[in-house]
Amino acid sequence: MSETKAGPSPSQLIDGRIKDLGDWRGETLARMRALIHDAAPEVIEEWKWRGVPTWYCDGMICTGETYKAVVKLTFAKGAALPDPKRLFSLLREKVFCELDRASFAANLGSSEEPPMADPILLRRIDGPVARLTLNDPGRANALSEAMMTALSAALADLAADPAVRVIVLGAEGRIFCAGHDLAELRDGRAAAAHEALFAQCSALMQAIVACPKPVIARIQGAAVAAGCQLAASCDLAYSAEGARFAVSGINLGLFCSTPGVALARAVGRKDALELLLTGRFASAAEAAAMGLINRCVPLADLDAAVDEAAQAIAAKAPDAIALGKRVFNRQAELRLADAYAVASQAMAENLAFDSAKAGIDGFLKR
Numbered sequence: 001m002s003e004t005k006a007g008p009s010p011s012q013l014i015d016g017r018i019k020d021l022g023d024w025r026g027e028t029l030a031r032m033r034a035l036i037h038d039a040a041p042e043v044i045e046e047w048k049w050r051g052v053p054t055w056y057c058d059g060m061i062c063t064g065e066t067y068k069a070v071v072k073l074t075f076a077k078g079a080a081l082p083d084p085k086r087l088f089s090l091l092r093e094k095v096f097c098e099l100d101r102a103s104f105a106a107n108l109g110s111s112e113e114p115p116m117a118d119p120i121l122l123r124r125i126d127g128p129v130a131r132l133t134l135n136d137p138g139r140a141n142a143l144s145e146a147m148m149t150a151l152s153a154a155l156a157d158l159a160a161d162p163a164v165r166v167i168v169l170g171a172e173g174r175i176f177c178a179g180h181d182l183a184e185l186r187d188g189r190a191a192a193a194h195e196a197l198f199a200q201c202s203a204l205m206q207a208i209v210a211c212p213k214p215v216i217a218r219i220q221g222a223a224v225a226a227g228c229q230l231a232a233s234c235d236l237a238y239s240a241e242g243a244r245f246a247v248s249g250i251n252l253g254l255f256c257s258t259p260g261v262a263l264a265r266a267v268g269r270k271d272a273l274e275l276l277l278t279g280r281f282a283s284a285a286e287a288a289a290m291g292l293i294n295r296c297v298p299l300a301d302l303d304a305a306v307d308e309a310a311q312a313i314a315a316k317a318p319d320a321i322a323l324g325k326r327v328f329n330r331q332a333e334l335r336l337a338d339a340y341a342v343a344s345q346a347m348a349e350n351l352a353f354d355s356a357k358a359g360i361d362g363f364l365k366r
Helices: 010-021 024-040 087-101 145-159 191-210 227-234 248-252 258-268 269-278 283-292 299-314 319-329 335-349 353-366
Strands: 044-050 052-056 060-066 071-075 121-125 130-133 166-171 215-219 236-242 245-246 295-297
Touching: 010 024, 010 044, 010 052, 010 060, 024 052, 024 060, 024 071, 060 145, 121 145, 130 145, 130 299, 145 191, 166 299, 191 227, 191 258, 215 227, 215 299, 227 236, 227 245, 227 258, 236 283, 236 299, 245 283, 248 269, 258 269, 283 295, 295 299, 319 335, 319 353, 335 353
Parallel strands: 130 166, 166 215, 215 236, 236 295
Antiparallel strands: 044 052, 052 060, 060 071, 121 130
């Protein structure tokens, strides 16, 4: 009886990558790896996406990618996240201090500063408006495991920030979001791992809906499959006239069942099924007509349209906005009588808010 020979472990594959590089990139990757193990001795090493070293400790810490001119470490979670054990902070401080010291250009005989990798999710706060930007244009801003982890964490952080009243979700590059990272769906993992990826995506979409702050999608390019699901899950959506929308998995033999959940709640049943069954792309004008987005505008006017909506919402009472969003989504899933019961209770609750009392009293005194 022949025995099945086990393949190399992830750690052995990473060892092999470092050895095969054989230059400053291998040395740098080894040094970063040592820093990670020093900061988190219990770290787990994985070999993901057909050749990317990845480190986990209660979730993904970072990936380690090597290119011709740079070693790129992508951290899934931002430094602003709560980190009571300072796991991320410690890693970030150690790794980037080391990167500053590393002579990336030594092999070129140059004193130039080494290039630094950008995070896959950018975050900026403009007064009451928080802006999240998908920043992985090289992968069409795909909803990879790392991207979904970063988005979920950022949403949780912003939901708890009383200074933030509105969240704008946009993207860098030509494509808004191309959906799931197909390499992750064909990486040889067991079905349970793929189920976990889809569950993670579903949790992210539900987090957008449950977020007490309205989430506005700023769509500058194509929103495809789970990218279309992302747009449909946002409370409001504005797009450039050249943007396109599709749930086109069926063209690859994979029906977009999970994107269909969000799509069916944003547009009519027949519009949703037409897109799901045919895999065709809808124009921005079509998307606006069917209710997938609020409206489309010239690309040059997109920021103005998004900002107008964001500032209008930010000027309203945040407690009333949070209550209203929660109740609106809840009542939409109920029978008519039950919906009215929930909404009536919410109206009475809202009347007791100080913001409502002040607003109504001020109106009556006019």
